[in-house]
Amino acid sequence: MIRARSRPAWAEIDAEALVANARLMKNTIGSAKLCAVVKADGYGHGAVVVSKILEASGIDQFAVAHVDEAIELREAGISSPILCLAEPSSEAFSAALENDVTLTLYTSRAIDELARLAGRLDEKGLLASSSLDFHLKIDTGMHRVGADPQDVIDLAEHARRSGLNLRGFWTHMTVADEPSNAVHDDFTRHQIHLFETARQQLLSSGFAPIFHVANSATGINYPQARYDMVRSGIALYGCPPSPSTQIPGLKQVISLKSRVVYLRTVGPGERPSYGRRRPTQGDKTLLATVPLGYADGVPRSLFDAGAEVLIRGKRRPFAGAVTMDQVIVDCGSDFDVSIGDEVVFLGSQGSESVTPDDWASMLGTINYEVITRIGFRVPRILETDVDEVIGGRAKVSEHI
Structure with missing residues (x-):
């Protein structure tokens, strides 16, 4: 696959906004470490460019979903700690060890596999001390993956006997983004209680790992669950975790833009x-063709939802269904629109703006899905010069 550079369509990444959001989250969570979640190609923003900016800004570590995502970062020169959040298949263990990726484990099979491979490396004199580290995940109610609470101590002891280091212990929250919902708030507190019970058992058994529970929403809404580290994803990219969990001062990092290429x-x-689907109105209507479509992350359903783009600071509706590679915009009787004019799908222009939450509300989904849908063939372009934003690691480490 290649990114399409032969057409005027791009996603702007605002480095200044990204660093500001990281600083805001760090100020929110206090003494806890900040782990930047850059899975799914950095939530659609470009994992490599996002990670380079955040690493230079002094972020504590990164988290990804799969080993392949971690390897991409290592090959791009990212040297900070990387945690893989899902237990990988057996085939991926070697690649994780070779690239200094810390794995999440939650089965005895995986613990045995990591110990076996670490032993092989040790025999060859290639074993790094970090190769023996892993994080253990407990299932406190998400019921997706994770060890049962009653199995935590047995797994931790099994790992210790196998020569592995329990470097971290964590869980994932399900509804921490809706604290105003009494039922959801009760369940979140139940999850924290289960985690805390297991945490005390680990401490009593002589384990002292890094404890982490909080995603962005949990870190904002439940200070008692920040523990040693907060895994922040959506908030770093300038999107609130939910309509009921807002962080004043977040700045949207990504803008999706194109240009008018044809007028009729x-x-x-x-x-x-x-x-x-829809007839034009008025004696004359100006139609503007724009080269972005549903293959680029502009959902077809936006037409029926009444979505608009921005051209010359004005909101303009789609004239018809979104196609794979293009959309047609209804400019009405405004004949000032010209070929080459900038078209904003997500972002700001003049006094108007369109946010991922706007699309999410129209489509009955969440902002996470909106931004991660932006297609691979859309090039990500830095809006701000990184050197101007970060000015060197030491300087920004003080800020974050």
């Missing part, structure tokens, strides 16, 4: 695009 004037009653 039509009369009344014409029905542009597939399905001929």
Whole structure:
């Protein structure tokens, strides 16, 4: 796959906003370490560019979903600690060890596999001390993956007998983004209680790992669950974890933009695009073709939802269904629009703005899905010069 550079379509990444959001989260969570979650290509922002900016800004560590994502960061020169959040298949263990990636484990099979491979490296004199580290995940109610609470001590002891180091212990919250919902708040507190019970058992058994529970929402809403580290994803990218969990001062990091490439004037009653869904109004309507489509992360359902783009600081609706590579925008009787004009799908122009939350509300989904849908062929371009933003590691480490 290649990123399409032969058309005027791009995603701007605001380095200044990213660093400001990291600083805001760090100020929110206090003494806890800040782990930047950069899975799913940095939530659609470009994992490598996001990680380079945050590493230079003094972030404590990174987390990814899969070993392949961690290897991409290592090959790009990222040297900070990287935690893989899902227990990998057996085939991925060697690659994780070779690239100094800390694994999450929650089964005895995986513990045995890591110990076996570490032993092989030790025999060859290639074993790094960090190769023996792992994080143990407990299932406190998500029921996706993780060790049962009653198995935690047995697994930790099994790992210790196998020569592994329990470096971290964590869980994942399910509804911490809705503290105003009494049922959800009770369940979140139940999850924290289960985790704390297991934590005390580990401490009593002589284990002293890094404890971490909080994602962005938990770190904001439940200070008692910040523990040693907070794993922040969505908030770093300038999106609130949910409509009921807001962080004043967050700045949207990504903007999705293109340009007008073709103009056509039509009369009344014409029905542009597939399905001929909607007739044009007025004696003359200016239609603007823009080279972004649903293959780039602009959902077809946005047309029915009444979404708009920004051209020359004004909101303009789609004239017809979103196609794979292009959309047609209804400019009405505004004939000032020209070929080459910037078109903002997500972001700001003049006094107007369109946010991932706007799309999410229209589509009945969440902002996470909106930003991670932005397609691979859309190039990510830094809006701000990184050197101007970070000015060197030491300087920004003080800020964050």
